[in-house]
Amino acid sequence: MSKPTVGIFGLTGCAGDQLVILNCEDRLLDLVALIDVREFLMASSENDTACKLDLALVEGAVVSQRDADRLLAIRERAKILVALGTCAVWGGVAAMDRGADRRKLLEEVYGEQGFSYDTQATKALHEVVKVDLNITGCPIEKDHIVTAIANLLNGDLPVYPTYPVCTECRMQENNCLLMERGEICCGPITAAGCKARCPELRVPCVGCRGPVHDANPVSLAAMLAERGFDREAVATRLRTFSPEGVAQ
């Protein structure tokens, strides 16, 4: 059987999810031996930019028409399109622009020149094309991408935790930063899969993996309000990595 053809792409973002793939140092050469990587601009200067792809891994958010056009072209070529990382799945930190006057922000950073730029309000991939699989995280976890490729090679979809960071944190028997130390911790509403990396280090969760399925931010906000945090402070914290209303 011929190896499945794969393309690895970055739209607008920090390239962190592509970097996580390159960070699989021990498994990288074995991994690329199982697949036929046709396009990976960050790692190769020889790319087939037109071929059909069995699998397209796309990181970053759509922040320009150029991004949108690239994404549509990738969708056209790919049997399976995977959104890689919080920017691709939820919009990520750039999506804090929702509700802001983007024209004003552009002027502030670039001056009037900014108005001529190809730029648009930040979108997650699923707001532009059909996405077949989401792997969230800022950045994604190494194990999650390796498992995804292994599963997809066998015709399966990987399964990721559907519970919040809180559950993982409790399983590790950490003291609760929210209830016991009164810190704004996003653990109750954030998708698990990071093994509660931050609370494990006594650092409150910032929600970098995006909301868990069934997240109840209203209840968390109410609980924090009861503990004396002002609503605006809680709202800015909760909206950092995923804006409200980006339903999957």
Next chain:
Amino acid sequence: MSKVVIDHLARVEGHGGITVELEGDTVGSVQFDVFEGARLLEPLVRGKRYDEVAPVLSRICSICSAAHTLTSLKATENAFGVRVSPQTDLLRELMFRGESIESHALHLFLLAAPDYLNYPSAIALSADKPAVVMLGLRLKKLGNMIQETIGGRAVHPVNAVPGGFGRAPAIEQLIELRSALMQGVADSDAAMDVMASLPPAEFCHYDTVYAALRTPSLDSYYAGDEVMVVSDGSRAIVHATDYKTLSNERAVPHSHAKHSAFRDKPFMVGALARLTVNPRRVTGKLAVAKKRLKLQLPADNPMDNNKAQALELINDVERALEIIEQLLRAGVKDEPPVPIQPRAATGTAITEAPRGLLIHSYTYDAGGRITAADVITPTAFNAASMELHFRKAVEQSAERDDATLSRKLQMIARAYDPCISCSVHLLRRK
């Protein structure tokens, strides 16, 4: 008029291209084009509390995420007049070294080396020279291991917070790091041998101006508040609070973008600049490596940045080992972060990210909410210098065919190790 166009640079971080216009033998406009989308993070971070700033601004770039995080914390702590513990200073310097090892190994082996050996990628190179690629991956992993142990994660660290760390590493973890670094000593020597064996890349010579952090110990990526600029044998010092004299954006005739310059001259930042500014760092083993690499300082060839990174790999491994010995001797305390008392103030921090000078400058209100953020990245500093070197390379090239010029331009671009996500706010022009 003809044009050499590199649409989309490969083997670099982010989305950029190069356009050079030729009129007969005369080089017309030269542009380093950046078409990375605008994320507008600086205005979007406004209103966040002081402890929320670093996690947002680290997302400017993954490869430099530790440098962005730590520079952000340093700027915040400078604003609030916070002095962190000596242990925190050591752990932060160690994180910087881990990031530098990872970044240099990634750049030298996966991005730059394939050019010299005529391969499109390290994956292709690994078919013929698996040992070389494995060596690079081992060093890269070592850098990541340091970042994971100290920072809690290799990309976008989580453990470094205002005032210190969430949790200090355990002694056993440091001992484990020490053994990995012992292997790293041999590996970084081998990496230098690989770099010394590559064919020379002599296609651009020009008297370059260099700028780097001036550090009290001559060898720190994190401590220090002054930049030294070296130009033609003369030296100038710029204090952190005057950083705008370095980033004084100037309009250039050939494009609408604004570039950094010091006294009207573009300057280069990064490994080569660090060695040029602090030449007394190059002693002992490093002096031997410098000779083996045939590296002259100050260099007039931007390709020498690759050699400088190879030299720094040796230095970073040595320095990381020293820091761990120091921590083990003193004993690691599980100390809570220094408490923060917010106040209305401005704080500026300068550090050395793997690619060079990085500046974060913030203003806070009395409640500890950020009201203004300014970030100037190494690639933004380097952009004008890159264009200058592109121009010189084309002018100095005897062959003017597209393939040759394009190869040379791409190799120079990669030698700068550009981080285009980082550079976006000063450069974007498409």
